[in-house]
Amino acid sequence: MSLFQQHSLSIAQLKHILENNLPVHIFDVRSQADFDQWHIPDSILLPVNEALQATDANVFKELTLVRDHPVVVVCQEGFLSQKAMQQLRDLHIEAYSLEGGIRQWTKVWNTAEIQIDTTKIIQIRRVGKGCLSYMIISDNMAVVIDPALSSDVFINLATQHQAHIKYVLDTHIHADHFSRAKDLANKTDADLMLPDQNVLQYDFHPLKDGDLLHFGQTYLKALHTPGHTDESFSYLWLDKVLFSGDVLFLNGVGRPDLKSDQQMAIQKTEKLYQSLQKIKSLPDETLILPGHFSGAIRFDQNIVGDTLINLKEQLDLLKLNQPDFIQEILTDMPDTPPNFENIVDLNIKGEANEKDLLQLEAGGNRCSSQK
Ligand SMILES: [Fe+2]
Numbered sequence: 001m002s003l004f005q006q007h008s009l010s011i012a013q014l015k016h017i018l019e020n021n022l023p024v025h026i027f028d029v030r031s032q033a034d035f036d037q038w039h040i041p042d043s044i045l046l047p048v049n050e051a052l053q054a055t056d057a058n059v060f061k062e063l064t065l066v067r068d069h070p071v072v073v074v075c076q077e078g079f080l081s082q083k084a085m086q087q088l089r090d091l092h093i094e095a096y097s098l099e100g101g102i103r104q105w106t107k108v109w110n111t112a113e114i115q116i117d118t119t120k121i122i123q124i125r126r127v128g129k130g131c132l133s134y135m136i137i138s139d140n141m142a143v144v145i146d147p148a149l150s151s152d153v154f155i156n157l158a159t160q161h162q163a164h165i166k167y168v169l170d171t172h173i174h175a176d177h178f179s180r181a182k183d184l185a186n187k188t189d190a191d192l193m194l195p196d197q198n199v200l201q202y203d204f205h206p207l208k209d210g211d212l213l214h215f216g217q218t219y220l221k222a223l224h225t226p227g228h229t230d231e232s233f234s235y236l237w238l239d240k241v242l243f244s245g246d247v248l249f250l251n252g253v254g255r256p257d258l259k260s261d262q263q264m265a266i267q268k269t270e271k272l273y274q275s276l277q278k279i280k281s282l283p284d285e286t287l288i289l290p291g292h293f294s295g296a297i298r299f300d301q302n303i304v305g306d307t308l309i310n311l312k313e314q315l316d317l318l319k320l321n322q323p324d325f326i327q328e329i330l331t332d333m334p335d336t337p338p339n340f341e342n343i344v345d346l347n348i349k350g351e352a353n354e355k356d357l358l359q360l361e362a363g364g365n366r367c368s369s370q371k
Contacts, residue, residue: 003070007085008097011104014040014072019110019299023069027095029084030076030102038128038362040074040105041296052080058087070094077101103362109149111157112303116240119218122157123289123304124149127297129361131177132290132304134243135163138216143167144184145235145243146291148177150354151184158188165190166215169207171245171291172232173199173347175258175340177361182350195224195231202350207233225279227272228254234275239283242308245291247275250306253317257333258340269326276318284309 003022004013017024026043028035029052035045044066051059071093075081081097088095098104105128113122124133131148135157142163144154158165168185172195182202185192193213196206209224213235220243221236228246232254235243246254253276256268279288289305297304312318320328339360346352346360 002094004096007089007095008078008082008099009072010099011108014098015108015110017072021299025066025069025071026074027071027084027088028074028102029080030074034076034102038105039102040128041298043074048084049075049080052083052087058090060084060087060091065091065093067093070096072096072098074098074105075101077103103358106358106362107149109153110297110299110301112301114303119216119237120161121237121241121289121303122161124153124157125293125297125304126177127299129177130293130295130297132293134289135161135165136215136218136220136237137161137163138218140164141166141216143169143213143215143220144181144190145169146171146174146245147180147184148174149180151180151187154180154184155188164188167191167193167213169193169213169220169233169235170195171234171243171247172229173197173344174246175344175347176292178343178346178352178357179350193222195233197231199231199348200350201348223278225275227256227268227275229258230268230271232275234279236282236286239286241287241289242279242282243289243291244279247272248279248288248311249290249292249294250288250304250311251294252315253329255333256329258336259344265330266326269329270322272329273322273325280308280312280318282308284312 026040028039028043028045029048031049032047048059073081073084078099078101085095085097108128109126111122111124120137122135126148133148134145136143140163142158142165147154165188168181168190170179170181192204193207194204196208207222211222213220223234225234225247226232234245256272257265286308287305293304
């Protein structure tokens with residue numbers, strides 16, 4: 001019996017398959033280079049894109065294909081995958097084409113949550129991009145940090161948890177996704193609290209180092225942790241959890257080179273080093289919840305995070321002295337994030353439409369110094 005009646009699947013249907021662990025193979029028919037940039041976890045690369053474009057013959061005929069599960073075919077925009085799907089069906093494989101291609105993957109998200117005492121922390125994960133947003137709830141009051149998905153996602157989550165969003169925060173001016181903080185604050189009447197700077201072209205409440213944000217029965221402390229960008233902040237919850245933005249990740253630290261010449265990059269790397277010393281002085285058991293994740297985010301509901309002590313042990317960068325740290329960070333920096341200048345400009349204006357964002361935000365994140 002077929003998995004679905006139709007021969008193409010929406011991204012919501014693929015998400016349903018992955019969430020429920022249904023048996024499928026995902027065949028990615030783009031080029032090796034496109035696949036290397038980003039792909040759906042566990043997908044199988046079959047770089048037949050040129051052959052599909054060039055010929056009407058069945059390009060899969062000579063290939064050894066796994067046939068034990070239905071197949072979802074992914075291409076760039078959802079056109080070649082239809083041709084591939086038909087050719088696979090001609091070989092009696094139950095194949096489906098992903099509508100809209102890999103770009104639709106940028107919209108997929110899931111959540112994981114932890115409860116500590118009476119406070120709930122929900123991690124909202126944009127799985128294709130690795131962007132991590134947070135909602136922290138205490139006594140029906142919520143704070144949202146780095147909303148990287150449409151405001152509806154956060155409004156619906158708050159409603160589900162019978163919470164009222166009191167504050168919306170960003171850790172910094174993002175370069176890899178459009179911040180929905182302004183829109184979310186407008187739609188929920190929440191206070192928009194952003195790092196103090198004079199770059200953004202709209203109104204907000206400026207945060208300074210050490211500011212406390214009270215909500216429900218608890219509070220967050222704002223920590224200025226410059227380096228990735230000058231205005232970067234992290235938010236500390238009771239010496240137990242640090243929302244580290246793009247300053248500290250689970251596999252590295254933020255990159256200091258965006259929008260900077262060589263001299264500025266050196267100065268920002270010095271600040272990054274100092275910010276990391278500040279973070280390293282927190283209690284060892286502090287849970288670090290970063291703003292991005294570069295590995296595949298699974299549909300397993302396990303929160304993406306680690307304790308400070310584990311990161312201190314695992315990350316060689318955290319063991320270096322300042323000169324070695326600067327040398328290491330600024331050598332062999334990864335490629336800049338796609339469209340990052342356009343995305344920063346939209347974030348400075350605070351205006352964008354979701355249709356344009358689908359293309360602008362496509363691809364994985366590159367806010368880390370590590371390749
Ligand atoms: Fe960033």
